Amino acid sequence: MVSRPIAMLLVAGLTPAFAFGQTGSALLDGTKTTTNAPPQTVEREPITPEMSGDIFLARKMYREAIDAFRTGSPKDPVIHNKIGIAYHQLLQMNQARKEYEIAVKLRPDYEEAINNIGTIYYAEKSYRRATSWFSRAIKLAPDDPKSAAVYVNLGSAWFSRKNYVRAQEAFQTAVHLDPEVFERHGNYGVMMQERNIEERAKFHFYLARMYAKSGRNELAMQYLRKALEEGFREKQKVAEAPEFNPLRDLPEFQALMKLDPRVL
DSSP, X not given: OOOOOOTTSOOTXXXXXXXXXXXXOOOTTOOOOOTTSOOOOOOOOOOOHHHHHHHHHHTTOHHHHHHHHHTSOTTOHHHHHXXXXXXXXXXXXXXHHXXXXXHHHHOTTOHHHHHHHHHHHHHXXXXXXXXXXXXXXXXXXXXXXXXXXXXXXXXXXXXXXXXXXXXXXXXXXXXXXXXXXXXXXXXXXXXXXXXXXXXXXXXXXXXXXXXXXXXXXXXXXXXXXXXXXXXXXXXXXXXXXXXXXXXXXXXXXXXXXXXXXXXX
């Protein structure tokens, strides 16, 4: 069964903008209504198929979300992208990809749907194709802070192809666009579970180098500790990496270097 590419592999368009209505009301001017006052009719905005589908998505009722979205316009790329997301959550990858592809056909510059096609290929371990789709998405908005998540996806795909240099470049760009992108999406979830312990340790080592290079010493130490705890045994790389030079005199760094790497 295809593993679920959620968490660090970020599916775009999964956060509904619909705000649930509140019951009750309050008078903004502080006045009181009298018992003889006629009841006021409050006009509410009608709930669209997209809004209804968003509610079901938020409640993780994915089949109901699909049915709701289907009542919307078949020419709306956003609707097709969200139907794809619902299928994605149900692990029906072929159906999800079809919907994402329809969205891109309707809107060729739809960065979110293009990114989502990449996550399908990543889940299927077709990392070369995933790299291609993530790169295509990035070209549409290379300097947009919202593209930081796509750079994370691209870096993850390069990492899975064992091209660690390009992976680190993509991660560094992601952090440049959004300094908190890794911390905001810090639950690596299924994607990290797909890796063996050695790959996970190496991944954290590269994150430690990246944060050390940008002067974020606390995070650098945090990820370096994780790498060593997860069995990273190439201490010579730690000793030779110039990014760690500002940390070498810190007692915490010296204590870490004295620890024997262990597997949790």
